[in-house]
Amino acid sequence: MKILIKGLNEIFERNIEAVTKLFFEEPILVFDKDEQADLKVSFDWQGEKEVNLSAVLDSQLDKKHFNSEYPAPINVDIDDKENRKRLKHVVNFVYLKLLQQYTNVTQPWGTLTGIRPTKLLHQMLQNMPLEQAHRQLKDNYLITNEKINLMQKIVDRQLAVIPDLYEVSNEISIYIGIPFCPTKCAYCTFPAYAINGRQGSVDGFLAGLHYEIEETGKWLKENNIKITTIYFGGGTPTSISAVEMDSLYETMYRSFPHMEHVREVTVEAGRPDTITTDKLNVLKKWNIDRISINPQSYTQETLKAIGRHHTVEETIEKFWLAREMGMNNINMDLIIGLPGEGVEEFENSLIETEKLMPESLTVHTLSFKRASEMTKNKEKYKVADRDEITEMMKMSSDWTDEKGYAPYYLYRQKNILGNLENVGYALPQQESLYNILIMEEQQTILGLGCGAASKFVDPTTRKITRFANPKEPKAYNETFIETTHEKLNRLAQIYKNNTL
Ligand code: SF4
Incomplete structure (x- = not known):
């Protein structure tokens, strides 16, 4: 055209x-x-x-x-x-x-280009009545009623699980990035390096991470700043060994202030091929019971096509292993629109999910991110058209509604199929607080580890500034001392007129 x-x-x-x-x-x-x-x-x-x-x-x-x-x-x-x-x-x-x-195509999100629609609604509701906010979303942004209702449901849910959402800016949350995975998935743009044969680089990285945790903990204790939530992501944080995980959590508990006050600790165990009894025992030992096991799809050919070297059976097996070993808050991710997948394959994923009933289910819509293998070789990957994507999205929202899950966070991405969204659903009281806090930008999230992004939210002005740790383990190892202190200086800056 x-x-x-x-x-x-x-x-x-x-x-x-x-x-x-x-x-x-x-x-x-x-x-x-x-x-x-x-x-x-x-x-x-x-x-x-x-x-x-x-x-x-x-x-x-x-x-x-x-x-x-x-x-x-x-x-x-x-x-x-x-x-x-x-x-x-x-x-x-x-x-x-x-x-x-x-x-004759209606864009459900109208002219809204931002990735955080619910943040906009939170802001509006603090300044005007609900009806007026909804009218503005419809008239000024051309957002459909269906999406406005979804936004409102999410905002209500968030305020129910974090009633002090607008006041948590005097605390911070912590993100810890472990940049290793068993293999690299085709759609991935995260800092993730295949772990095999890289023990030297893992050792170097972990030494830096222990330092970051200790120094950050010391600063937070000295300045009496509490932590709301902690999230281990990556990569796959369970790609390192059980002994390495144990030592990391030991440092975390020893270094961070008021661990009894922390409302949630999550460890992504996204790739089932990294989950073992030893690692689950370590998680249990440290009272970490919120993990993520990500099937993405329950169709074997799809997993192969996107470069995930594990089987569907392994996902199911590891889910039950984690369940039997006491993990009582398991999140699972599904992706709509993976190559070669349509309504039939997605229905199969929902049928399989029903057998497991994880506490939360995050439904992503595939996005062609610029740096991924999939985008570089777009012609190799055949994906569903807009109508089919929309239908699968509807299936996920109907299915979750029927099974008692409610949407509790959403975000949008550039180049997302069908210009749609990613939605996190949870059973009552099983929502990830960290996911809400990062989406709604109500407090500082300090990023430790490789590729971790820190977002500093000034408690008074709400102004946001960012800082990113290096993505490459080698660059991280060379700079972690400076970057740790740079971040602590920035924290000191934003808190200087507040609690200090
Ligand atoms: S498991 Fe996640 S972080 Fe690792 S390569 Fe795949 S998408 Fe990337």
Whole structure:
């Protein structure tokens, strides 16, 4: 599809591209030239400082013609950063409405491009009544009622499980990244390195991580900052040996302040091929009972195609092993739209999930992330179309509803199939508090370990700043002393006017 755009300043070109891609595969966009194209979209700005924006779409293909306009006058000052943002949103609004009419495809998230829709709703509800917030989501962002209801359900659930969500900014949560996995999955962009033959690099990395935990714990104790939740991710934190895990948790319990106050410790054990009786015993010893075992799919050919070298049976077997050994809060991840998968395969995944009934189920929609093997070789991987993805999404929401799970967090990604979302569902009182805290950005999350990202949330201004540890174990080993102190300095900065 070739589309000619007229009447727009070049600062809007990237937005236009992003909106176009929601509707068309590999579109060709031409700005302000006299060329032949399948569609011609002309923007019209009427007025001087406060202007009315409208646009028309003419299709050369089927001779159709559509109009759209923004319902209120807008200020066109592009030098003001905030106003420029608003203007981009207005241009998106007008353009999206045209493409929705022309294609007859409704974008469920409208013009909302952010990855945290529920954060927006939390903000709105702190400033206006619910009805007004919902009306704005519908009228200003063109979000469908179905998605607004989903957002509201999630916000309600989050406030029920973390009633002090808006006040936890004086505490922090901790993310610990272990960058190793048995093999690398095709869709993966996490810092994950195949562990085999890398013992030297594992040893070096763990030495740095122990240091980070000890120094961070010392600082938190000195400054009397409490920890709300701790999350081990990666990679796969259970790829290291049982002895290495034991020693890491020993350091954590010895170093961090008030471990009895920590509301949740999660360890991802995503790859079933890393789970052993010894490692489960270590988790039990340290009272860690929230783990994640991720099937992604229950179709063997799919696992092979995406580079996960474990069997469906192994996932089920390891689930029961963990259950028998006392793990009573198990999360499982499924991915909608894996290569070669459609409604039939997803139904099979739901049937298998029903036999296990994990405490929580996170349903991801496949996203083509730029750096993954899958994106680099996109033509090799055949994925379901928009309608089928939407149907599978609906199946997951109906299935979870029937089985007593409720949605409790959601996030969106760029290049996600069908422009949809990832949703975490949980049985009552089994929600992951860490997942809520990271999505809603209500407190600082300090990242330790390889590739771990820290997000500093100023308790007063709510301003967010970020810091990332190196992704490569080698670079991490060379820099962990400086990065640890850099992060602690930043923590000191944001707390200097608060609890200190
Ligand atoms: S298990 Fe997770 S972190 Fe490891 S390679 Fe696969 S997707 Fe990446």
